[in-house]
Amino acid sequence: MTPVVCTAEAWAKLPGRFIALWTSAGQAYALFDTGLFSTALRDGAYPALSPLHPGADWFERLAHDLNGHVAAGVTQSRTAIEHFLNPDGSAPWPEFAAAGEAVHQIAVGPIHAGIIEPGHFRFSVQGERVLNLQARLGYSHKATLAMMRGKSPRLAARFAARVSGDATVAHGIAFAHAAEAALSLAVPPRAIYLRAVMAEMERIANHAGDIGAIAGDAGFAFLDARLAWHREGFCAAADAAFGHRLMMDSVIPGGVAGDIKTAGAEAILRALDALESELPGLTRVFEDYASLQDRLVGTGIIPPALAEQLAVGGFVGRASGCDTDARRRPGYPPYAALDLAVPVETDGDVAARIRIRLAELIESTRLIRKCLAELPDGQIAVAPPSGSGMGVGVAESFRGAVWHWLTLEAGMITDVFIADASTLHWPLLEHAAATGIVADFPLINKSINASYSGVDL
Amino acid sequence: MVWPTLARHLLNRPSPARAAAPAAVAAMAARLQQAGQHRLGRSLAIRHVAAGSCNGCELELRATQNMIHDLTQYGLSFTASPRHADILLITGVAARNMAEAVRQARAAMPDPVLVIAIGDCAVDGGVFKGSPAITGGAESILPVDLLISGCPPTPAQIIEGLLALIDAHG
Numbered sequence: 001m002t003p004v005v006c007t008a009e010a011w012a013k014l015p016g017r018f019i020a021l022w023t024s025a026g027q028a029y030a031l032f033d034t035g036l037f038s039t040a041l042r043d044g045a046y047p048a049l050s051p052l053h054p055g056a057d058w059f060e061r062l063a064h065d066l067n068g069h070v071a072a073g074v075t076q077s078r079t080a081i082e083h084f085l086n087p088d089g090s091a092p093w094p095e096f097a098a099a100g101e102a103v104h105q106i107a108v109g110p111i112h113a114g115i116i117e118p119g120h121f122r123f124s125v126q127g128e129r130v131l132n133l134q135a136r137l138g139y140s141h142k143a144t145l146a147m148m149r150g151k152s153p154r155l156a157a158r159f160a161a162r163v164s165g166d167a168t169v170a171h172g173i174a175f176a177h178a179a180e181a182a183l184s185l186a187v188p189p190r191a192i193y194l195r196a197v198m199a200e201m202e203r204i205a206n207h208a209g210d211i212g213a214i215a216g217d218a219g220f221a222f223l224d225a226r227l228a229w230h231r232e233g234f235c236a237a238a239d240a241a242f243g244h245r246l247m248m249d250s251v252i253p254g255g256v257a258g259d260i261k262t263a264g265a266e267a268i269l270r271a272l273d274a275l276e277s278e279l280p281g282l283t284r285v286f287e288d289y290a291s292l293q294d295r296l297v298g299t300g301i302i303p304p305a306l307a308e309q310l311a312v313g314g315f316v317g318r319a320s321g322c323d324t325d326a327r328r329r330p331g332y333p334p335y336a337a338l339d340l341a342v343p344v345e346t347d348g349d350v351a352a353r354i355r356i357r358l359a360e361l362i363e364s365t366r367l368i369r370k371c372l373a374e375l376p377d378g379q380i381a382v383a384p385p386s387g388s389g390m391g392v393g394v395a396e397s398f399r400g401a402v403w404h405w406l407t408l409e410a411g412m413i414t415d416v417f418i419a420d421a422s423t424l425h426w427p428l429l430e431h432a433a434a435t436g437i438v439a440d441f442p443l444i445n446k447s448i449n450a451s452y453s454g455v456d457l
Numbered sequence: 458m459v460w461p462t463l464a465r466h467l468l469n470r471p472s473p474a475r476a477a478a479p480a481a482v483a484a485m486a487a488r489l490q491q492a493g494q495h496r497l498g499r500s501l502a503i504r505h506v507a508a509g510s511c512n513g514c515e516l517e518l519r520a521t522q523n524m525i526h527d528l529t530q531y532g533l534s535f536t537a538s539p540r541h542a543d544i545l546l547i548t549g550v551a552a553r554n555m556a557e558a559v560r561q562a563r564a565a566m567p568d569p570v571l572v573i574a575i576g577d578c579a580v581d582g583g584v585f586k587g588s589p590a591i592t593g594g595a596e597s598i599l600p601v602d603l604l605i606s607g608c609p610p611t612p613a614q615i616i617e618g619l620l621a622l623i624d625a626h627g
Contacts, residue, residue, distance in 0.1 A: 110558045113537035115518045117507045139554045140509040143590035158584050165513025228523040453511045
């Protein structure tokens with residue numbers, strides 16, 4: 001894949017649905033649904049895209065904090081990856097402005113109350129009402145992209161698998177797609193189907209765990225306990241079928257690392273059976289309990305207009321009217337052959353996001369059954385040749401589309417960028433949090449469940 | 458009838474409070490201490506800190522609490538406040554951006570504290586070893602009492618490691 005090179009003037013007016021923006025040594029790249037565009041950096045700067053495409057804002061901050069490149073035309077007041085340590089070892093703390101009468105601030109993090117990743121939230125509140133939320137991230141910055149450079153695609157895949165552990169399969173697939181596109185490598189059909197089985201297993205495990213956790217945050221322990229039990233069933237099935245509970249490192253450029261084990265399919269089918277038999281009852285509990293619905297309906301609304309403006313994907317976008325799913329558009333095998341159904345709603349609240357995920361649970365169980373029934377015979381992987389080129393790859397993680405871009409020279413990665421779906425979800429969380437009261441924040445946060453590691457890189 | 462009882466209480470002085478024999482009190486205190494060490498010594502509160510993980514270890518840590526693995530049955534539970542915690546449990550690489558937060562969490566905990574590093578990243582940096590944004594594993598920030606490797610370690614491995622640590626410390 002070669003980018004469409006454009007002038008600075010054309011760049012600033014690029015039309016289409018924004019996906020990602022990043023910079024390399026001499027170029028700025030922008031990925032739209034219409035294609036990949038690039039423009040030359042001038043004195044380390046490129047024209048900002050965020051005035052026209054607000055979703056680009058976080059990417060521009062990332063480009064600045066990772067590579068030092070400046071988006072000309074906007075003033076960036078905030079960082080994406082904070083570098084908290086001065087050379088002398090002291091740690092400066094950024095200023096948060098709190099304006100207005102009787103406004104005070106609540107500081108949360110970077111260490112949170114639960115078992116979650118680090119990030120700092122600064123709420124400006126008036127009584128119970130949240131007026132403003134600023135998320136400061138970058139605490140788990142590991143220089144993942146820098147570590148991937150200079151490595152072969154097979155070696156670098158270990159880093160792609162650890163961009164966000166809960167979406168390790170999806171990131172593995174997106175990275176493999178990018179490397180395979182750069183090398184024009186055809187993947188064996190059996191590997192394609194096994195990847196789909198893994199990706200849908202991952203989707204079910206995460207959706208089940210998260211829906212339960214949202215109910216748990218609302219004080220409804222029953223759903224939490226039952227859905228955590230099902231999540232555990234899928235982790236155990238993944239272990240039985242692919243040798244790892246999260247299926248980490250199971251997807252490699254050129255195919256998959258291992259074939260499905262004997263009795264692996266049966267283990268997966270048993271987990272599917274268990275979920276399918278209990279899910280209608282659990283869904284009824286979710287829908288019928290007034291005290292639970294009271295917490296979820298109308299909470300943390302993301303209006304469809306805002307979702308459309310940010311061109312957000314995943315279940316967050318689909319709950320706010322954005323009919324996007326990377327499995328369907330741009331699409332990648334084997335989903336065209338599987339007759340994928342994508343649920344879309346327009347309410348945009350916590351309850352709608354749960355309903356979308358409940359619908360996706362059912363769809364994913366169907367996809368896994370179909371993939372296992374139609375699993376082609378043959379090889380599971382081909383060795384990537386040593387070649388040069390540029391590739392873009394995408395996969396629909398449980399959160400939304402994850403995009404990987406890389407350039408290869410003589411079989412080694414010279415540059416790479418990874419856009420997790422969360423990069424567009426964090427600004428929406430900031431918006432959604434400011435629609436409610438402090439006590440609703442855990443529900444809103446969990447219902448979006450943006451990845452910290454995925455944007456800290 | 459209530460009236461005679463009330464009248465008697467109003468007219469008489471209260472009977473002297475019962476005092477226990479000092480020897481018996483001492484014996485009970487000793488027994489309580491023994492039982493306390495036996496029982497409460499196994500009831501430890503854990504403060505988890507993600508110091509730069511990919512969130513894989515967090516998923517498996519959370520899975521230790523589900524009804525299959527049920528960490529709580531061993532007297533181990535997660536707590537939100539470091540001031541209530543006996544164990545500092547660190548996942549992920551020692552990201553430079555988290556070092557100060559980890560040190561502050563440790564400083565907020567009452568001694569004695571057991572520090573546990575969970576997952577390959579926390580053990581020595583894992584696949585991120587040599588990254589400029591990290592200083593290595595958890596040991597590059599704090600002294601660590603127990604390392605549990607794995608990427609990520611399974612819930613069963615995590616629980617096994619925690620119980621082994623408690624056995625070793627009586």
